[in-house]
Amino acid sequence: MAAGALSRGLGVLQCLIGSPDGVPLARIAESVDLPKSAAHRILVTLVEEGFVRQLEPTGNYALTLKIVSLGLRHLASSTIFELAVPVLARLAAESGQLVRLGLVDGEQLLWVAKSQGARGGLRYDPDHGSEIPFGSSASGLAWLSRLGDDEALRLVARQKPDDRHPAGHNAPRTLTEVQERIQEARATGWARVHDSVEEGISAMAAPLVDPDNGAPLGVVSIAGPSLQFPNARMEELAPSLLATAAELSGLAGGLSQELRAHNQLGVAG
Numbered sequence: 480m481a482a483g484a485l486s487r488g489l490g491v492l493q494c495l496i497g498s499p500d501g502v503p504l505a506r507i508a509e510s511v512d513l514p515k516s517a518a519h520r521i522l523v524t525l526v527e528e529g530f531v532r533q534l535e536p537t538g539n540y541a542l543t544l545k546i547v548s549l550g551l552r553h554l555a556s557s558t559i560f561e562l563a564v565p566v567l568a569r570l571a572a573e574s575g576q577l578v579r580l581g582l583v584d585g586e587q588l589l590w591v592a593k594s595q596g597a598r599g600g601l602r603y604d605p606d607h608g609s610e611i612p613f614g615s616s617a618s619g620l621a622w623l624s625r626l627g628d629d630e631a632l633r634l635v636a637r638q639k640p641d642d643r644h645p646a647g648h649n650a651p652r653t654l655t656e657v658q659e660r661i662q663e664a665r666a667t668g669w670a671r672v673h674d675s676v677e678e679g680i681s682a683m684a685a686p687l688v689d690p691d692n693g694a695p696l697g698v699v700s701i702a703g704p705s706l707q708f709p710n711a712r713m714e715e716l717a718p719s720l721l722a723t724a725a726e727l728s729g730l731a732g733g734l735s736q737e738l739r740a741h742n743q744l745g746v747a748g
Contacts, residue, residue, distance in 0.1 A: 501539025571596030
């Protein structure tokens with residue numbers, strides 16, 4: 480497949496992420512800046528390959544589980560995924576809340592694993608595959624705290640807000656507010672938010688750092704309903720969160736070395 484066609488196909492797939500009710504053809508074409516006829520040809524191919532399905536009676540297009548399946552198969556074969564799950568489960572059991580692992584992918588931060596500690600009643604369990612917002616989330620702030628100010632604010636400024644998931648009333652409105660939260664996270668070693676990334680949800684997060692070079696590799700977070708997760712509870716859990724981040728940093732650093740070695744072999748071959 481030509482590079483241009485592949486790029487357009489990937490753009491169509493990204494347009495469908497987070498829309499279980501599907502997206503109409505006209506909106507897809509507009510989002511990827513293509514004529515409707517060209518967008519339709521791409522969608523027909525994706526439907527034939529099993530990555531997309533057309534919903535009845537709306538005619539909207541939606542992702543199938545094939546991409547999720549491929550992603551999970553890839554993650555299940557990686558060292559960090561296998562070893563991280565029990566580490567996340569331990570922190571989830573202690574906190575009684577949702578614990579997630581996010582890894583850096585270029586200039587994105589993506590959830591790759593989770594463990595739910597809430598066993599009943601009020602609980603928080605959002606979409607697992609979404610990109611993490613930088614400025615309004617504890618996870619984003621924890622990651623940005625390991626970057627320089629200019630780089631951190633550049634990443635915040637370039638990330639487009641997701642209108643499908645409105646932020647909470649405490650979300651930062653300016654880059655100055657974001658910078659203040661980043662500085663607080665640097666001072667404590669972890670970040671916290673209340674009713675920021677989402678109304679009624681609080682979260683805390685700590686960065687994962689490469690043991691060899693100090694580069695940020697990802698984050699580990701605890702999130703739950705704000706009524707259950709006040710500052711006092713976060714302070715109680717902070718030592719466990721930081722210990723978990725340190726443990727996962729070693730795993731993530733090992734995976735980073737594996738990937739670098741694999742890439743070098745690929746270049747050499």
